[in-house]
Amino acid sequence: MKKQIRTLTTLAIAVSVAMILSYIEFLLPPVFSAVPGIKLGLANVVVIFLLYRLGPLHAMGVSFVRVCLSALLFGTALTFAYSLAGAVLSFVTMLLLKKCRLFSTVGVSIAGGVMHNLGQILMAAVLLSTREILYYMAVLAVTGTLAGVFVGLLSALVIKRVPEIK
Amino acid sequence: MSENKNLSAAPKPRGGRVLYDLLLVALVLLIALSLYLVFILAGEEGEWVVIRSGNEEISRHPLREDAQFTVGDERGNAYNTVVISGGEVRVTEAGCPDKICKNHRPISKSGETIVCLPNKLVVAVE
Numbered sequence: 585m586k587k588q589i590r591t592l593t594t595l596a597i598a599v600s601v602a603m604i605l606s607y608i609e610f611l612l613p614p615v616f617s618a619v620p621g622i623k624l625g626l627a628n629v630v631v632i633f634l635l636y637r638l639g640p641l642h643a644m645g646v647s648f649v650r651v652c653l654s655a656l657l658f659g660t661a662l663t664f665a666y667s668l669a670g671a672v673l674s675f676v677t678m679l680l681l682k683k684c685r686l687f688s689t690v691g692v693s694i695a696g697g698v699m700h701n702l703g704q705i706l707m708a709a710v711l712l713s714t715r716e717i718l719y720y721m722a723v724l725a726v727t728g729t730l731a732g733v734f735v736g737l738l739s740a741l742v743i744k745r746v747p748e749i750k
Numbered sequence: 751m752s753e754n755k756n757l758s759a760a761p762k763p764r765g766g767r768v769l770y771d772l773l774l775v776a777l778v779l780l781i782a783l784s785l786y787l788v789f790i791l792a793g794e795e796g797e798w799v800v801i802r803s804g805n806e807e808i809s810r811h812p813l814r815e816d817a818q819f820t821v822g823d824e825r826g827n828a829y830n831t832v833v834i835s836g837g838e839v840r841v842t843e844a845g846c847p848d849k850i851c852k853n854h855r856p857i858s859k860s861g862e863t864i865v866c867l868p869n870k871l872v873v874a875v876e
Contacts, residue, residue, distance in 0.1 A: 662870065691771035698778055708865070713805045714872050716863045719789045725782035729775055 594638070595646055602630040602650045610658075621701050621720065622727045625735055628696055632678065632689055632739040633746070640679050647671050665711065666704045673703030689740040694732030701728045789861070796860040796875030799839045801832065804870045813837055813858065813875060821871060828869045839873060841866070 605626040612624070627650060634643035651671045655664035678696040681687050687695075701724040709717050801808045801821055811817055811834060820843070822829035827845035838856035846868035854864045857875055864873040 660868070662867070666867070686767065686770040687774065688767040688771055691767070691774045694771070694774060694778065708867060711804070712802070712865065712870065712872050714802070714863060714865065714874065716861050716874060717865055717872075719785065719861075719863075722782045722785035722789060725778050725785075729778050733775075 591638070591642070595634075595642055598630050598634055598642075598646045599649050599653070602627040602646060603653060605629065606650070606654060621704055621724050624731045625697050625700065626738075628674075628693060628700075628735050629739050629742055631675070632693055632696070632735070633742050635678060635682060635692075636689070636739075636743050637746075644675055647675055662711070666707050669707035670700040670703035673706075674700035688736070689743065690733055690736030693736030693739055694729050697732035697735065698725055698728035701725070792861060794860045795837070795858060796862070798876045799832070799834055800872075800874045800876050802872040802874065810876075813839065818842075822869060830866055830869060830871050830873075832873055839875065840864070841873065844869070 609624050609626045630650075631643050631647045634646055648671070651664070651667045655661075655667060659667070674696045677699040678692050681692045681695050702721060705717060705721055705724065709715060796813055799811045799813050801810070803821070808821065811819075813834060814837060815834065816836070817834045818831065820829055820831045822845070824845075827847075829843075829845045830841050830851060831843035833840055833842045838858045840856040841851040841854065841864055844852045844866060846866050848868065851864050851866035851871070851873075857864060857873075860875055862875050865871070
């Protein structure tokens, strides 16, 4: 019972930290706004941390709650569809890459970042019936990789430094 | 913090892992480059500016004739002003929150698009 409460509390904190990270990212000046979808993805640090330290189910739950909360607070039904597609594709890819044990958190995070972009773009291509939008992926793959390296290094640090959750 | 030994879940950046990470980066960048090349090679000057809202085509305009018009409701936020001039098309005003369409460079090649996701607007050159 006590352990369950601890886990629940940890996950609640994780959701709030992820929300705050998204907000901090929103406050940063846009680096290059010509292409939609370029962002750092700081909230992914929380998901990767949970993936390594608590397990896939917890990580998935927090990711899902975060997407729902973001849509409720800042988004619309449309942005919810984009975010959800990105989050699902990103999570499944990160889980698979982590399971095969070949990659560090940097590799996992790069794949997560790029797949998040791909999920959003695919959803947009479907919703807007515009195949041409896929060309954005050429730019997003590069920026997603850069962001992924940063987020991956940060995640490794957080996984190492945050004391064990008992 | 004295219990660091228990934190075995944290992955160490060993040589092998870094190699696979680099391979992953190379793969992603290769895919990006080929997408870009496909885009460049297939890029011919377009003839028509097509305005779509979601799946629905609203209007089309010749790219060679200068024009300016607003799509959507100007009183609300769901509007975009499209300008065609000198064989290029761009979005000059937008009520959407992110203004990505407004910051997009002008387009002129067949297959290029400016998309405003919040307003579900697609400006495409064909």
